[in-house]
Structures are given as C-alpha cells and as structure tokens.
Amino acid sequence: MTSSLFLPEIFMMIIATVFFLFIFLKEETVKKYLYPCSLILGAITMIASFFSLSQKGLIFFNTYEINAFSQSFKLILAASLFLIVTISDRTPSLNAEVKPEFFLFLSTATLAMMMLTSAAELITLFIALELASTSQYILVPLRRGKLLNAESGIKYLLFGAAASALTLYGLSFIFGTAQTTFIRDIATRLPDLLHQPIFGVGFFLTSVGFLFKLAAFPFHFWAPDVYEGAATQVTAFIATTSKAAAVAVLIKLIYLLSPSSDTFTSVLVLLSLLSMSLGNLAAMIQKDMKRMLAYSSIAQAGYLLAGLLSQSPEGYAAVVFYIISYLIMNFSAFMVLARIAESDDNPQIKNFTGLADRSPLLALTLLISLLSLAGIPPLAGFTGKWFLFSAAMAKGHWLVVLIGVINSVISLYYYLMVIKEAYLGKVEGNANTLVVDIKTRLISYAAIISLVIMGVFPTPLIHWIEGMVRF
C-alpha cells in the first residue's frame, strides 16, 4: 500500500535510473533513443501523477504526507517537466555527450521537488531542498563553452549554498523552540511558540531558502546571471518548475506555521513591493531576452508574494492559480526563445525582428504569453493577478495593490518592446521562414487556448484549486 502512495516519485526515480544508464551507451544510440524515450517517460510520469491525485496518507514514519495539495502539485511538476522535455530535442548549447546527464538531473531535481511538496518533517524538507538545489547547481554549468557559464554556475552554487545554510539555521531555531521536527506537531504548539520572537526569526530564515528559489528580493541576485548563463532549456526549468515547487513549500509553511504577526506580514509586504518594482525597472533596460525574463520573473515573484501575504484561503488559491498560469505563459515564452536561438547564442531582443513574417504562429504564441505575463485580459495572467490583488486588498494592503497595478503597466512597456520587434521589425534581406514542426505547433495552440480559457473561464480550475489548498 505504501508503495502506491509513492507512485509519482517511484516513476521519477525510474526515469532518473534510465537516464543514468543512458550515460554508458554509445553516442549514436543516445542520439537516436534518448529524446523519444524521455518524452514517453515524461508522459508516463504525468499520467501516474494524475492517477494518484486522490491519494491520501502518511508514510515513512509520518515524515511524508500525501494529500490533495501535494498530489496536485506533483501533477503540476510532472506536467511542467514534460513540457521542458518536449523542447529539449534541439539543445544547441549542450554538448551531445552531456545530454543524458541533462535529463538525469532534470529528473532528480523534479523528484526532489515532488518530495518537497510532501515533506511533513523539517529534515525531510531540508534533504529534498538540497537534492533539488544540487541537481540544479549541476544543470547550470552544463552549458558548453563560455566562461560566463562557469561564472553563473558558481554564483548560483554560492548564493544557493548560503540560502540553504540560512534555511538550516532557521530550522534549528524552530526545532529549538518547538522540540520537534514534525510540522503538524509544531502547528499544534503554535499558540505557545508565537510568543517567542526566536520562532519568528527561525521561520523567516527557513523561508529564505524558498524565497531564493522564487528569486524574490533580496535573494534575487543570482537570477539574471543564471538565466543568461544556463542553456535555454535549463533556464526554462529553473524559471518554471523550480518556482512552482518553491511556491508549494511557501504556501504549506505559511499556512501551517505562519506567525501571522504584523512584523512578518510587513516584511512580506516590503519584499513584495521591492521585488516587483526592482524587477520591472531593471527589466526595462535589458537587451538580452533571457536576462529580461529573469528580471520579469523577479517581478512576478513580487506578485506571488502579494497573494501569500494575505494569508487567507483565497490568497493561497490565487497563488496556486497564478503559478499555474505562470508556468504556461513563461514556458511558452521560453519555447519561442528556444526556437529562435539557432546557435548557442543567447537571443537578443533584436533577434526577434520580423518574427511575425518568419512564423506567424510563434509570433502569436510570444504575443499571447508576454501579454499574459503583463496581466492583460482576457488572458490567464490577468485573471490570476485579479485574484492575487483582490486577496491582498481584502486584507487591506491597498499599497501593495496600487504599486502592483502600476508595475503591471511598467512591465507592459518592456514586453511591448519585444512584441514591437516581432510584429513591426523588418528583416533585412530575405527573411528565412522558421520551420515549425508539428509538435511545436500543437504546444503553441495548446498554450494559447489554455491561456485564453483560464483567462475568461477560470471557474473549473479555481474550484479544483480551492479543493486542494484545504489542507
């Protein structure tokens, strides 16, 4: 019975093992079978996660909790891994010989993130966090060639390790005050613990590790360099899957343990305001598309924090809704980016010139995903922001809402710069049309349709989410 509760994770482990074995195969074999194999395995994990959606239970001596929340997030994580895999057929910036390793660490990272969503005990939580981080530390410098990548890898490692250390430090405070590492037990002792400032400090330090993953201010320094330095597929993974896992843990921690004190809320308010303002202002002057998306993701982290700081069921539901739409819109932006990048160069904004002539479908996908990121109706990003800000407003954080909506307008400026290049720019000489294969076509259509549907008719999705955030 226990093993069936662990189904998605088991599949993830099997995948990781398969990819591990690929390392020992001949290069031709790898070339031939790796990508189809990864697609199939990714799809299977997604299906397995789907069928384990309704499971419930505690395993591994109560350290591992299976509930609607964790299983739903596992499905989200598996789906986003599958999406990343679909755009990993052409990876110009990864050497062919490291391709199996790339898939291997993608799957271990996802495995760890799945464990994060289920961890019911602080040490399990930390181990999962470390596994996820370490896998990503390796993924970043996998990119071949440039010195920049080594630099970004080291930056990521150093900042990440520091953040993990702070998390561990915070966990020690929590353990010191609560005398237990089981999150549910801590939650029952919460009324006593809330009097002790040291618990609040511990809680905040613990969340640092996850705020780091979310790239919220002031833990955002790594984002631009890592986004720029890593291969596009790795960046897409860090920008989507990793964010979803961080959000899951933050919701869980804040829901169960939040010292719902004014101090903690005002810290979140401050971080949220600074994240969105800094991210959007810095994004305006970027020339490199990936750096721009990095700063935009810092801003998006600010919006997510606006939902978290309301500390209400509506707020959590809004955050989950937003992260799902964020996954889709960010992923489709990265997909277009991966198609544009023909060599291993980072696509600059000027590389998007005349995209509408070269491939109308990709241009439309880019348009929809960027407008959705900017929060323009009738797209998912708008509806998500509406929920986030209305949750924040319900708790009287009008300043966050006001600054947030002004930031949305600012963000529209730099998204429009890219859209302008794509739709108005004229390609010099004869424009070579981009060949868009059937798979990319399908994903594009799916992304566009789902963003529109989530925008105008979010009712079923929000129902599902409301069910899952009731722990």
Added chain:
Amino acid sequence: MHFGILTSILLCPVIGMILILFTPRKSEQAIKIISLIVSGISVFLSFIAYNRFDPSNVLLQMEEKISWLPQYGINYWNGVDGLNIGMILLTSIVIFTGVIVSWKLNYRVKEFFALLLFLVTGVFGVFMTLNLFFFFLFYEVAVLPMYLLIAIWGSTNKEYAALKLTIYLLLGSAFMFAIFLAIYSLAGAHTFDLMTIKDKVTFDPAFQKIAYIGLFLGCGVLAGCWPFHVWSPDGHVAAPTAVSMLHAGVLMKLGAYGIIRVALFLFPQAAQAWAPFTATLATFNILYGALVATQQRDLKYVIGYSSVSHMGIVLLGISTLTVTGLNGALFQMFSHGIMTALFFACVGHIYDECHTRFFDELGGLAHKIPILSTFFIIAGLTGLGLPGLSGFPSELLVLIAAIKTYPISGIATAIGVVVTTFYVVSAIMKAFYGPLNKNFEHIKDIDLWQYFGRGILVAFLIILGVWPKLFLNLVNPITTYLLLKGF
C-alpha cells in the same frame, strides 16, 4: 439565465474573429466579407434591441445573468437601460461603416480585421456589462489591440503614438483596477455586481472622495480629459482610418460612460463635492482643445484636437449633475461618435488619394470630389453646432445646463463653440475651396459602396439633428429618475 440578445450582439465579433483566424491568409476578400457580415448582424441585432427597449421603464432591461465565479462575486451580468442602449447602437454602426471604409486595405488583412473585431468585442462588453470584473476585462480588451492596430497599420510617427496611447490608457485603467478591488473589499458584500453594490452599500465619505476622483481621472484618460488627453491627438493621427473612427467615435465614449456608470452610480455624494473641480477640467478641455486645433495644419490633428474639445462638452455635461446636462452629455456622446467617425472616414479617403493631409497643400477638392467634400462639410457643420444637425441640440443642452450651474464654464463653452466655428470653417475653406492643386487632377471621388458607408453616418447626423427627441426620449426618463433619486 436565458441566452439573450445582448450576448448575441457581443458574440457577433467574437465569432467573426474566430472565423477569420481559420480563413486562409490569401483569401482577403473572404475575410472582409466575414467582417462585414458579422458587423452587419450586430447592427441588425442592436436595432432589434433598440426596438425592444422600453424607454419609459427606468429599470434594467433584457438582463442576462450567469453565475461565473460566485465565490469571488463575479457574475456575467448584462443589461441595458437608457444610458447604454444608444452606445451599443453607436458601436455597431461605427464598426459596420468602419469595415466598409477599410475595404481597400491590403496589408496583413487577416490580422487587421481579427484585431478590429476583437477590439469591438471589448467595446460592446463594456457598454453592456454590469459587473466590475467584466467591465475591467472588456475595457482592457478594447484598449490593447489599439497598440498593434496603430503600430502596424498606422502612419505619421506611429510607433511612438501607439506606445504613448497604450501606456497612458493602461495607467488610467491601473487606477481603475485598484479602485474596483477596493470597492469589492470595502463593500463587504462579496460581489463585483455593480447594481448590487449600488443598492446595498453606502461607502464611507472619505473613501468616496478618493474613489470618485480616481475613477473620474482613470476613465477620464480614455475620455480625453485635460491634462491627460495628450495621447489622443497623436493616437488619432497615427491610427489607420477605421481605427481612428472607432477610437475617436466609440472608445473615448467608454471613458465617459465609465464615469457615469461606475463613478456617478457608486459615489454620487463625492460627485457633488468634486463637481466644481471636474467642471473646471472640462472647461480646460473645451477651450484648450479648440485653441490648439486652430493652430494645426494636418486635417487629422484638427479633428483630433476637436475631439478633445468635444469630449470636454461631454465631461462638462456630466459635471453639471443636472438632467439637462446629463441628457446633453449622452446626446453629445452619440452625436460626436457618429460625427468623428464621418470625419475620419472622409480624411482617410483624402489621404489615400492625395497622400497628404495638410490642408494648405490641398485646396479646391470640392470641385474634384464633390460627394466626399459634402460629407466632410456636413461633419464639420455638426462639429460647430449648426442647427439642423445633431451637434446643435447636444451642445445646446450642455450649454444651458452649464450656464445655470457654472456660469463661467458656460461662457467659456460658448467661446469654445465660436473658436470651433473658426477652425472648422477655415479648414474647410482651405482644403475644399480655392484653386485646385495641380498634383491632384487625377484624384477620384468615393464609389457607390463607400458612399453607402459614409451615407449611413450622414443620415444619423441629419435625422437626430431635425428630430432630437428620438434620442432624448431614450435617455430622459432614466436621467430624470436617477437625479431625482440621487442615484
């Protein structure tokens, strides 16, 4: 929750857009015909709705309510009363003629008509919805396609104008967004339904004051309220003909409509308190727009600034908070919508033929293209308020109301009208009379099809001019009722 006529009107452009997206890029004629048919159907349906509408009933009619996201207080709720039935009619007429005027377009036809219909969906939506969530959603849908429409198909400094317009309008709507959320959370009724909030909740006076002026200025950006009008002349000049028609004709009315429907409805006391201030802003609109228009050489800039001036009359009418003033404002919204659409439709043809819009380079066009010139002159005469055309009753009503409540603004408006006469007449004299420029010997007048398109607009100007009661009967009962009740 029956599926009524309003939703059908709203769905016309949506269906048209979807059909266009599935039409091959090359079959341009088919795309145009689809657009024509769907906009034709929307005109037809709007007239049915108008016919079914009972003006003496001051309650909402033809309501459609579907529960959308009940736990967030979001309902798909449409309804019409005297305030918006005319606007829906106006929108359908302008888009129909706009499609006819764009008949010769040949650059990226598919995207153009798809975006145009998308935009119109937003406009219809704003005019008919009674839920703040959908109001905002449709509002942005109406604004954003403008960026691409102007930046791709426009002329004269188009990228700059498009970006300026988008940023200005979205900044205005950002304030709306924040205030809507504040209304939701302060009302405590867990609903975004405008009518429910209006009936059940009275807001704290301090909040009312902030929210009213926030909404007035937020919507006012779109209505071209001074000093936030600066996007409007640039935007109108840069936009392609059909987009200018829609934008000046209908979109600016969205702003004024938003002020009436949301700001006045929810915060009537604050409206009273702010009225002197908003009336002053509106006076600046009228005078500033008119004075700047006298200094322009480009016909589109003249019309652009005249729009600013005419929208000032609408805003002044609203600020008087009297039955006469509101009737005048609503009438002016309709009449100005038709009139500017006609203006831009005529200038579009002149630009296509002569490749210039500077009226000192034109001249004598009346001999060469008599029909179009007549149309332009009719639009011009409406603009300066000639009796017998629809501009006269609408401006007169506002003038009467303003002189009573704010004499200074009233006098300023009268001066504005005189200035308008000056610039309209001098533009007409220079562009259409005098010696013909030798370069324009070859230009052709509009054909029968285009004649039909513009003829519809002219017909409305004349009919409403000689029979203003037709429109006033629509709005008078509801404005009387609202002001008697204090909203």
